[in-house]
Amino acid sequence: MPTECVITGIGCVSAVGVGIGPTWEALCSGSSGLRAISAFDASAFPCSVGGEVFEGDTLLSARNYVPKSYRKATKVMARDTQLAVAAAALAVRDAGLVTRESQQDPAEFTYAPEELGCHIGAGLIAAEADEIASAFVTAKDDAGRFSLREWGEHGIGNLQPLWMLKYLPNMLACHVTIIHGAEGPSNTITCSEASGLMSVGESRRIIERGAAKACLSGGIESKVNAMGISRMGLCNRFAEIDSGDPEPWRAIRPYDVEAPGGVPGEGGGIIVLEDAAHANKRGARVYAELAGFGSAHAQMRTLGIATEFDCGMGAPVEEDEGLTDAIQVALRDAGISPDQVDAIIPAASGVRLMDTAELGALERVFGDRLSEIPLAVLTPYVGQLFAGSGAFGLAVGAMMISEQRLPARIHAGRPDGRVLAGASESVGADLRYVVVCTGSLAGQAAAAVLRRPDLE
């Protein structure tokens, strides 16, 4: 009997809420979290709105999600890490796991440290511009320009000693392993949007082979910073939206031929993925079973990039064949046919090049029935979460199965008729299998199949 893996805890952080409860409420009532960016003065950027993670009136801080003794360490956490630390704590609490976060004595942990793994996908963490700029300006030559010689001599010393440690992508997982005492297998996957789903796929492989009993798994990223927005702006990812726009979500129109683009977001999801036998033994609530997983890659133009830019990857595509393959592998892995899929959570970025390629893949897999399968479309709520996106989708998908309900779709445009993505209220639905899938910036693709846990 092969090991089954189930989702027993959800920790998601995004512009629509902290934790799955508030998140679900917002998604069912159709309230977007996009608004003017507050982390810095973004008013001069072409896109000055985004999806930031708040708690009350202030941006979320990891301080509320670590033991007192660890509060000092939050100072060396980049935004991405702070969000991951919060999401992991939420997932652990939601699953009813006892970890080092709440208990000193390892004998009291639900799982021994070596039985708990941690796989958190991450992106390129942008150096905080103010922080590094304050050091750069101490390294100017006589003409007032940045000088490498001056940098070596004076500038370097003006960075805090642990500066680099703040920005290593593995810091998300490392802080989480320390806080929760997770000494099992650990990894940091960096495949842009596919990072989160790939991490969950890897966690499952590890639980299947008995190398861990449970894993904290998912992906988190924040692009709501000057460098992230500039960088992805160069890639034509974002719509031009003014910070004064009272309803910025209206610009995010996945699968609409006139979609102006996406907006930057931050957050993602971390789940507790658990060996079903152990979850049942401890009487855990099971949201959904992770029944299938697939990842693939196709030779193609980097998605969502300016048309004149060619990474040596060929022409823009009508179908992201990597995504096609990933979904088909995941369905096979779950032992189901495309006809059995009741809902899909795609990336639905609202970036035309990406939507086109994604739609092509979905159509290839699901054929004519695609137009009848409801989609959950999350970008108008939270923006683009990059490494957090697939894992956020997975968190929502697990909740959909658990609640047997589709979230509301907010969409101010006219999505392509081949796909069921237009505005709709939240409705109850018979959801046995939900596919969560995403392509990515550089062509990696991943897909997961979630299954209602009571199915025979």
Next chain:
Amino acid sequence: MSTDRVVISGAGWVTPLGSDIDGVWQRLLAGEGSIGAIEHFDASTFATRFASQVRDFQLEDFLGERAGRHARSSRATRMALAAANRAWTSAGLGPLEAPEGESQRSPHVDPRRFGMYLGSGEGRMDLDNFARTCVESWSDEDRRLDYEHWAEAAAQYLDVVAELEQEPSMCLAHMAAEFGCRGPVSNCMTACAAGTQAVGEAFEIIRRGDADVMLAGGAHSMIHPLGMTGFIRLTALSTRNDEPETASRPFDATREGFVMGEGAGIVVVESLEHALNRGVTPLAEIVGFGSGADAYRITDIQPEGLGGAAAMSRALEQAGIDPSATDESGRPLVHWVNAHGTGTKENDAIETMAVKHVFGELASKVPFSSVKSVLGHLIQAAGAVELITCVQAIQTGIIPATMNLNTPDPKCDLDHVANEPRDCRAVGGVDVCLSNSFGFGGQNNSICIKRFSA
């Protein structure tokens, strides 16, 4: 025939010692490193001004005209492409002759069963333009950036290719496109552990039956201003600027930091069944992989080495090797432990404890050395390049030495292969190697490979 056996069927690397397998191996055994003054940029005022650099590297030498399309790819990507090219050829995957604009395609592999798992690092920050953007938009009055100005400067100076090439998924994207991998793909960034982790996870993907063949390994170059800056600030680098060639001295009492290196190592990981079906003789078999986390502190290693010990123990357990057992001649079953051995005070002492924890009383009899003494620390590429040295040790029966180990640290009392390689051919060669890679932040990986026998 068991279907879950997995082998290494090809290998390629680009290292500071060169890029041909045998030539690098000979130089490594002779202790002929190439650590010297930094040539990639003006480091004359940096606290550390030397590194272990890949010199005279031209992608054209590997890819011919196809190199042109990668002219703007990151250095790590270009080194990875070259290493993978060699690995592909050495595994007999077929001629490299795809027309311009198309992927290589092996007649021996189904593209959808052909995957890739890399531990490639981020690309170099475009410092000139980034710093210029920052400096020009800094407000001296407010002591912070004026973002109105910044947005304008960024749009003017930042370049889309230079920015995108920093994304840590780009090396994988270029590589998968070049070699036509359409199966499972992934890239991990677990700092210094990534190269080992990538090969280990590729091994597990094949064991699960999700792919037949995978290109796996790591590539990284942090020999650029901000890469050096980060490690200088952490005081992790050797500052022996006057004698760079002997600055990397793992396990020596006078060690005071690691030497930054760069490079790429790629192996072809393949199911044994698939390799045998296409008539290939494996270079070695992968028999165990252990991954774990210290879960201790961001800045310090677990002081008893329990994290590293766990990774080693897990790899050996999967390999079915009892670390406390010996063969009839009294020889331990692990013939070489390739140390993480960075040459920092903390790592080397703690890794010694980890080895003792795993091997107990036998620890003093297990040959142990760090090739970082010659190669430098290739960061995310280290584990993959060092795994290939393990393959070479098995192939040749010789264990490379830790060089510059002249005043052994009493805290590092193991069976060091010091200053001279150890020729094991008289005692039956080298059959089993364990290779360690421990990452900043506490992610630890260890992989165990074995001489292949049917």
